[in-house]
Amino acid sequence: MPELPEVETVRRGLIPVLEGKILRETEVYRDGLRYPFPPLFRERLKGRKILNLTRRAKYLLLNLDEGYTLVIHLGMSGRIRIEDTVSFMLQKHDHVVFYSNENKVIAYNDARRFGLMDLVQTAHLTDHPLFRHLGPEPFDDNLTPTVFYELLKKRQHSIKIALLDQKLIVGVGNIYASEALWGSGIHPFRSSHSLTLKDAENLLDHIRKVLQRAIMAGGSTLKDHQQPDGKLGYFQHQFAVYGRHLADCTTEGCAGKIKKEIQAGRSTFYCDACQK
Ligand SMILES: [Zn+2]
Structure with missing residues (x-):
């Protein structure tokens, strides 16, 4: 998707x-x-x-x-x-x-x-009904760590589920939620309202980084679209945890293995050893 x-x-x-x-x-x-x-x-x-x-x-x-x-x-x-x-x-x-x-x-x-x-x-x-309930864009300057923290505080769900809620923040998606949580060392099963302001700041920073990196990867493939097939929008990513079930965690100094669990019907990839 x-x-x-x-x-x-x-x-x-x-x-x-x-x-x-x-x-x-x-x-x-x-x-x-x-x-x-x-x-x-x-x-x-x-x-x-x-x-x-x-x-x-x-x-x-x-x-x-x-x-x-x-x-x-x-x-x-x-x-x-x-x-x-x-x-x-x-x-x-x-x-x-x-x-x-x-x-x-x-x-x-x-x-x-x-x-x-x-x-x-x-x-x-x-x-419009398609747009009026949407939360902020991840790159919106008005989405400060404090604003993000306040949004997360209101949610009773686990943080992974909260990130997929388009009323809270748009466009993070299942893959990037796992990646950003791993990057920020936050356990996906932690309840959203338990995150501190510092956690929220760290997480927002990693959401922006993983999305930015993927956009850059996509951008670097754009020149290929001058080819006759001209297809846009699908490209290969390098993921740290997504799709890497049982692989070694690549966090420096971590000896953990990547786990996979289903949360609300969606796969979550994470490392039990370094995500708290
Ligand atoms: Zn780890």
Whole structure:
């Protein structure tokens, strides 16, 4: 499933081909994805200029002229690829294809169709049901250690579960929650409200580091997207604990092994020896 760093990589990959460009034509090959497409979807996109591309949580936001934003969520298996109009070939599971005025094709491919596209009035975006309950972005300057500490204090769940709650903080995701907790030496089963201000500061710092590192890894793969397949957003990561069940912990001086347990239906990877 694409996590925040993948979505951010897709955004950065799309900027050069979409920002300031016109949507000349859009082809839609089914009625919808997770939800139906908005009424007159093709017609309303025709001729719109893309002012800029932003992101909120795991939603890509294509801010259009005339006051609308095209919201795209990749769901479980959504992929976006960029091709040239002359060589474009429709592939299986291509559900929406955008044609720019500069002879580029952006194809949205989604085998499982858990993705989403909607047109929302830009001025009312924050009040929209998709967005109004979302917590702060991990890189938001207003999310200070003290603010984060106060948010964590209100939660009775374990800290790992709290980090996955999009009302508390968006975009950390299952993989990066395990990684950030390991990096900060905090045990995933500890209750959220037991964290001290110093713990919260340490954890926030590691959340930012693991996400930043993944975004950088994604960014370094972007040049590969000039290749004909043009696929955006999936890249190889190096993880410290995620997927490393029974491997040696790499914390300096730690002789522990990585454990795997299921918390609220999701895998948690951690080291009992150095995470307290
Ligand atoms: Zn360890």
